[in-house]
Amino acid sequence: MYYSTAGGDVKAVDGLDFDVQQGEVLGIVGESGCGKSSLATTLIKLLPKNGTIKEGKIVIDGEDLTTMKDADVRRKVRWTKIAMVPQGAMNALNPVFRVGDQISEAITVHTDVSKSDAKRRTEELFKLVGVDPSRYRHYPHEFSGGMKQRAMIAMSLALSPKILVADEPTTALDVIVQAGIIRLLLALRNDFGTAIILISHDLALVAQMSDKTAIMYAGKFVEYGTSKEVYGSALHPYTLGLLGAFADIRKPKEIPVSVPGAPPDLINPPLGCRFNPRCPYAEDICRTKEPELLEAAKDHLVACHFWREIRAKRGGQP
Amino acid sequence: MPLLEGDQSQARWAALSSSDEGILIVDHLTKLFAIRRTFAQSLGRGVPGRVHAVDDVSFKVRRGEIFGLAGESGSGKTTILRTALMLTPPTSGSIKYKGEEITKLSKSQLKKYRTKMQVVFQDPYESVNPRMSVFEIVAEGLFVNKLVSSRGEAIERVTKALQEVQIIPPEEYLYRYPHELSGGQRQRVAIARALVLDPELIFADEPVSMLDVSIRAEVINVFLAIRKKRGISIVMVTHDLALSKDMVDELAIMYLGKIVETGPAQAVVSTPYHPYTHALVAAVPIPDPEAPKVRVLAKGEIPTNISPPPGCRFHPRCPFAQAVCAETEPPLQEVAPGRQVACHFWKDAHAAFSKGLDGPVVGYAAR
Numbered sequence: 001m002y003y004s005t006a007g008g009d010v011k012a013v014d015g016l017d018f019d020v021q022q023g024e025v026l027g028i029v030g031e032s033g034c035g036k037s038s039l040a041t042t043l044i045k046l047l048p049k050n051g052t053i054k055e056g057k058i059v060i061d062g063e064d065l066t067t068m069k070d071a072d073v074r075r076k077v078r079w080t081k082i083a084m085v086p087q088g089a090m091n092a093l094n095p096v097f098r099v100g101d102q103i104s105e106a107i108t109v110h111t112d113v114s115k116s117d118a119k120r121r122t123e124e125l126f127k128l129v130g131v132d133p134s135r136y137r138h139y140p141h142e143f144s145g146g147m148k149q150r151a152m153i154a155m156s157l158a159l160s161p162k163i164l165v166a167d168e169p170t171t172a173l174d175v176i177v178q179a180g181i182i183r184l185l186l187a188l189r190n191d192f193g194t195a196i197i198l199i200s201h202d203l204a205l206v207a208q209m210s211d212k213t214a215i216m217y218a219g220k221f222v223e224y225g226t227s228k229e230v231y232g233s234a235l236h237p238y239t240l241g242l243l244g245a246f247a248d249i250r251k252p253k254e255i256p257v258s259v260p261g262a263p264p265d266l267i268n269p270p271l272g273c274r275f276n277p278r279c280p281y282a283e284d285i286c287r288t289k290e291p292e293l294l295e296a297a298k299d300h301l302v303a304c305h306f307w308r309e310i311r312a313k314r315g316g317q318p
Numbered sequence: 319m320p321l322l323e324g325d326q327s328q329a330r331w332a333a334l335s336s337s338d339e340g341i342l343i344v345d346h347l348t349k350l351f352a353i354r355r356t357f358a359q360s361l362g363r364g365v366p367g368r369v370h371a372v373d374d375v376s377f378k379v380r381r382g383e384i385f386g387l388a389g390e391s392g393s394g395k396t397t398i399l400r401t402a403l404m405l406t407p408p409t410s411g412s413i414k415y416k417g418e419e420i421t422k423l424s425k426s427q428l429k430k431y432r433t434k435m436q437v438v439f440q441d442p443y444e445s446v447n448p449r450m451s452v453f454e455i456v457a458e459g460l461f462v463n464k465l466v467s468s469r470g471e472a473i474e475r476v477t478k479a480l481q482e483v484q485i486i487p488p489e490e491y492l493y494r495y496p497h498e499l500s501g502g503q504r505q506r507v508a509i510a511r512a513l514v515l516d517p518e519l520i521f522a523d524e525p526v527s528m529l530d531v532s533i534r535a536e537v538i539n540v541f542l543a544i545r546k547k548r549g550i551s552i553v554m555v556t557h558d559l560a561l562s563k564d565m566v567d568e569l570a571i572m573y574l575g576k577i578v579e580t581g582p583a584q585a586v587v588s589t590p591y592h593p594y595t596h597a598l599v600a601a602v603p604i605p606d607p608e609a610p611k612v613r614v615l616a617k618g619e620i621p622t623n624i625s626p627p628p629g630c631r632f633h634p635r636c637p638f639a640q641a642v643c644a645e646t647e648p649p650l651q652e653v654a655p656g657r658q659v660a661c662h663f664w665k666d667a668h669a670a671f672s673k674g675l676d677g678p679v680v681g682y683a684a685r
Binding site: 031032144145146147174175176177178179180182183186201202203204205207208210213227228231232241242243245246247248249250252253254255256257258259260262 | 390391500501502530531532533534535536538539542557558559560561563564565584587597598599600601602603604605606607608609611612613614615616619620
């Protein structure tokens, strides 16, 4: 998926392949500007005017969204098959309408149920996400941050989607509230088999929730596999850098190390491997030839020319 | 590779500061905010409430120490920072800076302290003026306080400050604008703006929470380096306990305007005594898919501090609470060397934590 701009095409999402099964959580980790939120809007086909899907397919239950008409996507797919909890969901509620009504409206617009049925469904959803149904008639300002986030999750669940795309679902929330949201999302997965695509810059959050993890850099996956493999036997220098930059509360005092440099310009990404200007292992080949995403182990793909050397050097140590 | 050999420098600072009376001493600080009267109240029905933002808080920041204030939003962390800087006067209590009471000083008398106590704000995208160049941003304080006599002198000092925050080579950045900088660079420019005035104390309000994880370390390392090189004291407001453990020497955990636990940061985070600290630690996700999942050990959410709960303010959410907690407020008292906690049942909470249990409501989940 590219954005066309006056300066050229922004290659925000560039050749990604992945799949999510029912009841599975896929985590997508990356820095700001790596294209992870663009991926989210692409998946639900809510692209801005200058965004186009150049190539590829998005197949849900055997149907390809990319070839489907927008009206059909709206009627048959969005909300019922795939729904999104948007980033900054706390500000996504309209401040002048009652929270309950906003959710009921989403239901009545997309289905032909009566208003009272929609209200009943909304109250069920409130209960499901841990908000007291008596708050149906409250306005967003009467909700705390965590409750607003729960209400947004309730709204995204309104038509029982099979896939939930959660874009930074806990940013701006306090840690205890965040823990509550993590448990809620995991419970939804366990109880209803909802598949979740979790998009975040927070490695720890993704580690807590996801079965599979993809590390995204400059519009591409650089490492992808089961979370156990990606975290436990990371092979890509960028993944290793991120893990080193992250404070771990269990470990003794240790100053995190940053990944030097900044993410590249996606209009003119670096030649060869897009991470090469920031990579401590980069050699000439990295500046000319783009590494393919190859299988390094079972359920573990990595896109780096030197993954074998890195594995040998690390001697299997995490 | 860690830039600082943690243990060594820590020991050095401990030795330096143990004999020290403290650069900043906050004693029984209280800050209440009045709420506007409602129409009914103006007719004499009921009394307008007051927000107990900070309630009887005492702490001491030693020279060269990084002092951390941690807690959820609404716990009063930022209000402490604003009152300690006298940006808003306290309702009662004392704030001593190097032995001098600053709460009684007039605006003009305060001015001489302004350069010595500096702030670094949370969001570098908002705290630096997008229409000023890096030089103008950093030099502004020098000109305002008439600390330099010529532009050449200003350039010299700004260059030095930029170098110290690893904006290298500084000459190349002097006339750049904030939009040409990354988030980490902007925050380091904000630190340079504080540093250029030769402060003795820097208040940092969540200085890395808006930054990408991959570049947080560069800002953290700058703070650690200036502390080491210049012996500047830093008061850090944060909600990130994992980060506090790595960066902070002395940590105070706040809840609804009160300090509930203090001690060396690593000790507080690895063996919390207060049930609230316990709940905070259990809620921090660990970057390892094999590690235990986060747990929610406090019921509900932080209440409003307009009329805080009687007794211990945490009791409505606390899994260890008993009748006494709703009646008597537990004092903050020393329970182990260097460790203070305000809880009637800290021994129970501590024992439960050591055994890896969640307290009486085992496995309580938010649902």
